[in-house]
C-alpha cells in the first residue's frame with residue numbers, strides 16, 4: 022500500500038488531499054498543530070497516523086519520520102503546512118524580522134528538514150516531493166514580500182533538489198486561490214466566497230502523483246487542462 026506524509030492536514034488543501042488519497046487506500050502520516058482539529062479531520066479515514074505538532078519543531082519532525090519508518094516506505098511527501106505571517110500583511114519596510122524568521126522556518130526550513138530526513142525512503146520507493154507553493158512566489162504583490170519570498174525560496178530549493186536528486190521527482194505545486202482559512206487571513210474582512218474550494222485543486226495534485234511528469238514547477242490551473250501537453254511543459258523543468 023503506498024504511503025504519503027502530508028503536513029497541515031487538518032483543513033484546507035491538506036485535508037482535501039488526505040481524504041482523496043485515503044479514498045485510494047493509501048496509508049497516511051499527517052500532522053497539524055491543533056490535535057482536536059486534526060482528529061476531527063481524519064475521522065473515518067481507515068489508515069492514518071495522525072501526529073499533532075508544529076513542523077518547525079525538530080522533535081516533531083523526527084516523530085513524523087519515525088512514523089513513516091514504521092510503515093516501511095514513503096511514496097509521496099507533501100510539504101503543505103505553511104505560515105502566511107502577520108495579518109494584515111505588512112509592507113516589507115515595516116516587516117518585523119522575528120515574524121519573517123518564523124515564516125521562513127515554516128515555509129522553507131521545515132520542508133527541507135523533512136526532505137533531508139526522508140529522502141532515503143522516498144528514493145527507495147521512486148517517490149516524489151510536492152512542495153506547495155504560491156503565485157506569490159513569482160508575482161510581486163504589495164504586502165506579500167514575506168510569504169512570497171519564502172515560497173520563492175521553496176521553489177528554488179525544489180528546483181535545485183531536482184537537479185541534485187535524479188532518484189526523486191521534485192515538484193513545486195502552485196494551487197491557485199482557494200477558499201481556506203489562510204486565504205481569509207490574507208484578505209481579512211473580505212468576502213472570499215468566490216474562491217474555489219480546496220477540493221477543486223486535488224485532481225491536479227493527483228495528476229502529479231499518478232503521472233509523475235518531469236520535476237519542475239506546476240500550477241494547478243495548468244494541470245487541470247486536459248491536454249497532456251500541459252504536463253509535459255512545466256514552467257521550469259529540472260530533470
Ligand SMILES: NC(=O)c1ccc[n+]([C@@H]2O[C@H](COP(=O)([O-])OP(=O)(O)OC[C@H]3O[C@@H](n4cnc5c(N)ncnc54)[C@H](OP(=O)(O)O)[C@@H]3O)[C@@H](O)[C@H]2O)c1
Pocket residue numbers: 028029030031032033034035052053054055056058074075076077100101102103104127153154155156195196197198199200201202203204219
Ligand atoms: N489558500 C490559498 O488561496 C493558497 C494559495 C496559494 C498557495 N496556498 C498554499 O497552500 C497550502 C495549504 O494552504 P491552505 O490555504 O489549505 O491553509 P489552511 O486552510 O490555513 O490550512 C493549513 C493547515 O496547515 C496546518 N499548519 C499550519 N501551520 C503549521 C505548522 N507550523 N505545523 C504543522 N501544521 C501547520 C494547519 O493546522 P494548525 O493551524 O492546527 O496547525 C492546517 O491544517 C499552503 O502551503 C499555502 O501556502 C494556499
